[in-house]
Amino acid sequence: MLLNRPLRPGTDPSTLSVFADQRWRLSPAVFEGHTTAFSIDFSPITAPFLHTVKTLTWLLLNHTSAGVSTFCFRPRTLAITTITSTFRNLRLFTDWLHERGRTCFGEVSLADLDDYATHVKATETSHAQREDRLSIVNRVWSYRDLLPEADRLPQTPPWRGERIQNILQQRRAIREENRTPRIHPETTSALLAWSLRFVETFAEDITAAFDEHLVLSERSGRSRGGRDIPSPRRPKGALTDELRVLLSDYRAQGRPIPGIRDNDGTLRVNLSHIAKVLDTARGALNAPSNRAVCAEMALPVIEGAPLDAPVTGRLDGQPWHDGPIDYSDAGFLARHLSTACFIVISYLSGMRAGEVLSLERGCVERDHAHDLVLLRGRHWKVSATLPATRYPRARSGPIRGSSPRPSPPPSPPWNACTRAPGCSQRRCSPTAATARPSCAAASAAPGRRPESTTTSPNSWPGSRPTAPSTAAAITSRPTRSTRSSTPLACAAPWPGSSSAGHGAWLPPPSNTDTSASR
Incomplete structure (x- = not known):
């Protein structure tokens, strides 16, 4: 079923799903190792539409733009996640047709499609879901020339070519920023500060x-x-x-x-x-x-069962843990340490969650000439100028399609985080560096062996531009308008510290926010 899809390295072709299977396993075509399993279950599809729905799904997975109408959609390869969500809307459409006594798309009339639009418009759901439920009708019509005669929708475009937003009398909201509310700077500051405490002070004892x-x-x-x-x-x-x-x-x-x-x-x-x-x-x-x-x-x-490993880390001159770590607490603290590594890497690099989770041991390099920490990893999202595929892709410059960011202004020295074991590595590197925030916490982040190379010369405030490299640049994701690079504020004191010089990094002001627009 994944005839024209790139597969994960090591996939056994004999284990791939075939057309006759009731459930198609799509996970071999999904490269994000941190994701859950993807599959399509055809058992809920009514019997008269089963073969046609399978054919359409196969076309969405494997067919190129040849023979597909471009009246409603631009030809592009859909991601596996998009196909699985599209399948749910396709099932709703065929269920509705079956309730009206239709047994194939060839029996559907333009009046039926008008009634379906009225039905969807009256459905109590979000406007975005109503648009998606009508959009699948246009997609089925776009593939009509590739289906048998009896399985084709009417030759006239659905709703006579009228746009879905006009049918629903409402437009889908376009958001320039993240839908998730921003975390208050005071919360972010404390979270990052304690994460760095785990990484730099508690890590050796926990591991x-x-x-x-x-x-x-x-x-x-x-x-x-x-x-x-x-x-x-x-x-x-x-x-x-x-x-x-x-x-x-x-x-x-x-x-x-x-x-x-x-x-x-x-x-x-x-x-x-x-x-x-x-x-x-x-x-x-x-x-x-x-x-x-x-x-x-x-x-x-x-x-309890105290372990033999001594506690050597100090917090305000005192041991950070009261006595040896207990056997039952070791796994719990290791999970907290892994979470702290994720927070440090995500905050200081601007990478997406999937990109961070796909890092693994050996992904960190140090450019001593320019005092930078380089990460080797994978991009999972692509820019608007590249095909909509989800397999690893190396690329230079900003991750999303926008004008390059200007060189950031110089910034004062930073206390650098250079030690952070993750899930797949239990010892942290004893090396330390200063001058700029680094995220060598990725030296142990879990994931698969990186194939493409990514670096972060412009990811952190105050970093200096480097010479051109074959590596791709991991930068903070710009939104539709290019964001400026502003040094992070260093204000709040470290946990347990009275020294104002050891500050936790605060996020930049909202008008210069460099958070990713997912």
């Missing part, structure tokens, strides 16, 4: 604890059962000796034994966690000799 968490979780009974990982074989009495050594270390360090609280409130030793530490089965610790060792040591029991 170390999460590494230990992963090692221990691999030793759990559930992981062994699912991955066929056998427990190491020990000589008789060796496990008891190892348990004695472990508890002796706990005593020497003044550490209590990990504990867990029962439903009745009783606090008991967490044998499951101790079994993970010793890399053994939990049942092995029930042996009388092992229980005797626990009783002999008589160590205090604490609720």
Whole structure:
């Protein structure tokens, strides 16, 4: 079904959907790895229209502009997401025709189309959805010459060529800005500041604890059962000796034994966690000799399971975390750290969410000559001058079709964020730099191996233009009017800091906003 569509690398052609399938899987033609699965289910289509709807969908997926009428639409290749939404409107149209006793498009008259327009106009939904429901009729008519005679709408254009906005007596609102309300600068400032705290101060402790968490979780009974990982074989009495050594270390360090609280409130030793530490089965610790060792040591029991990884980060001169990170909290904090990386990269680069989520380890390069951080990634959106495809495309200059942005004015030095592990990399780089905001948080962002190259010489306020490069430039998305580049304000103090010199970056004023217009 994806005959003329580019496919994800590694796609097995034998797994692709065929025309006879009741559900067509379209995900192999969607390159955004962060997206959910895309498919079209034909089961709700009424039987008389099933074959025709499948044919139309196949044409939308694979056919070029040859033979397609340009009276209603400009010829272009539709994105997979557009086709899936178009299919829903096509189903509504065929359901309405079936209720009127029509079994094919060839039985539809101009009067039927007029009645359908009246029906859609009276539907309680948004104006945009009413336009889309009428637009699918025009699209079906545009493909009439490619369909069998019995499946063609009348030769006269729907509604005799009258524009949909005239039929509905309303125009679709054209928004120059984002539909999502802007986040207040005070909120953005605090969010970015604490995200940078996670990236620059808390990251090393969180990643170390999460590494230990992963090692221990691999030793759990559930992981062994699912991955066929056998427990190491020990000589008789060796496990008891190892348990004695472990508890002796706990005593020497003044550490209590990990504990867990029962439903009745009783606090008991967490044998499951101790079994993970010793890399053994939990049942092995029930042996009388092992229980005797626990009783002999008589160590205090604490609720929770603190990990061995130390907390070294400081917040206002004090440890940022009260004691070692608990086993149950490591995954939670790792998720927060991953979110902080996403916020830092998105804010300081202006990339779209999908572009950030598609970054992966190794995507960061540093231009020491110009003091810049370069990102290698993919563009998912295209400019107005390029075909409407959704596969990766490298391009130089501003991402959307508009005049290039002027070179930004110089700005004062910045505290740069140069360390940020993400979902796919658990250690952060120890390097640090200053002078301009960088987003090396992307050094560990999840995603696939980048194929095209993108750089960000003009993305951040105060960056200097670089020499021409084969890489494409990631810049803040301009709207229909070119935006100016204004240095971000550095005003609000860092969390927990009384120094006004360490400021959180505030977004620029609304008249010079560089946020992306999605």
